[in-house]
Amino acid sequence: MNFAIMAGGTGGHIFPGIAVAKALQKKGHSLFWLGAKGGMEERIVKQHGIALTLLPIKPLRGKGIIGMLTMPFRLLKGIYQAKKFFVKHNIDAAISMGGYVAAPGGFATKLCRTKLIVHEQNSVFGMTNRSLAKKAELVMTGFDLNGQYSSRWVGNPVRDSIEKIIKNYERVKPINVLILGGSLGAQTLNTRMPSMLANWVKSGDIKIKHQCGRDKFRMTETAYGEMAQDIDLQEFIQNMAAVYQWADVCVCRAGALTVAEVSTVGIPTIFVPYPHAVDDHQTHNAMSLVNKKAALIWQENESDESFLNKFESILDLGKRNEMQLALAKIKKTHVADAIAFYCEEAVK
Ligand SMILES: CC(=O)N[C@H]1[C@@H](OP(=O)(O)OP(=O)(O)OC[C@H]2O[C@@H](n3ccc(=O)[nH]c3=O)[C@H](O)[C@@H]2O)O[C@H](CO)[C@@H](O)[C@@H]1O
Structure with missing residues (x-):
């Protein structure tokens, strides 16, 4: 069969797309990717050797009056181009994994014999997937959304290299702390973590790897000051499996894929949700673990003291073991294979 993945914009849409693409290829199907010119997919999808077609489109949610007035024309043009591709x-x-390329692509399927499948990674449907879900043959979700839009809860697909990690949970000191801003980096983590974690770094109780986002290296390095030489600071981490293997504790945004990855690997985590995410979906993503005592959450508008208390508690080995047990109970495995299976069934 011939499948197309429609995904772009951020790692949170692209990496699950790659996992699904590989699972479908493994089953002998042909894979094509529809992305947008200038998006992150241009760089990442090529590295994985998947045939990539880029539409010359921009985000539909245009800024200002001109953006709004030209939106229908841009959408129509994108639909025409996507139909030609199909x-x-x-x-x-x-398969729509989200991102703005999925809107014209999704609507174009209705003009040809291509079937539409949706996978929503977040605990709240995004704008594009919300409108596509009503027209799709099959809707799958990363979180349990109680069958909204007749969806099937399959989980979020994580990369093979991450699923294969086996951890040793016993380390007491120094504790390896991974700070992850997500594919675009996180301002709050870059500016507030250095001073909040300073005492633990100076006493040698923790070691830090910090992913700060593109073009954020200098400002984050400055925030760490004289500690910077002891911090492994990186703008973007290529080998996430290696850093997850290394980490005892994680402090990170609650993007859907990061949540799936830390739960698959079993890393005790303090989530710091991005407060401006659409419909506050990062808080909902994080709460799915917090409610099961499998993670902690700290909101940006909470005090430093509240973070320090949570961090102190997560360093305790007993607490970490409790969280790892809770994570093991809820993790989903082989999600990409499950999605590939349901996609085949939808086409038959
Ligand atoms: C600000 C915002 O709205 N972010 C959204 C975006 O997040 P974003 O793409 O940042 O977040 P996710 O956590 O879902 O995914 C990040 C992915 O990038 C990878 N990674 C990250 C950093 C790095 O240095 N190297 C690397 O490979 C991670 O391993 C993960 O696979 O899409 C997600 C999925 O729809 C949403 O849940 C997030 O809310």
């Missing part, structure tokens, strides 16, 4: 490659089903 017909040219004889695509049986297009």
